[in-house]
Amino acid sequence: MARRCPFTTTAASYLLGILDPHEHAEFGRHARMCTPCRREIDELAPVVRLLKAIKSDHAAANGQRG
Numbered sequence: 355m356a357r358r359c360p361f362t363t364t365a366a367s368y369l370l371g372i373l374d375p376h377e378h379a380e381f382g383r384h385a386r387m388c389t390p391c392r393r394e395i396d397e398l399a400p401v402v403r404l405l406k407a408i409k410s411d412h413a414a415a416n417g418q419r420g
């Protein structure tokens with residue numbers, strides 16, 4: 355079993371792009387060497403893509419500006 359990593363919770367923020375640019379780069383580097391974090395990213399990526407698609411659908415439906 356893979357060990358847990360305290361940074362896996364950061365994966366969602368990383369994928370959503372709400373981290374500082376510095377944190378984003380740092381987590382990206384970390385995830386490359388960290389199996390639990392990479393797995394978390396792999397699992398969350400489709401969900402985040404879906405959420406973003408739903409969000410942009412809503413925005414389009416509501417007449418998005420800019």
Ligand SMILES: [Zn+2]
Pocket residue numbers: 359360361362384385388389390391
């Ligand atoms: Zn990690």
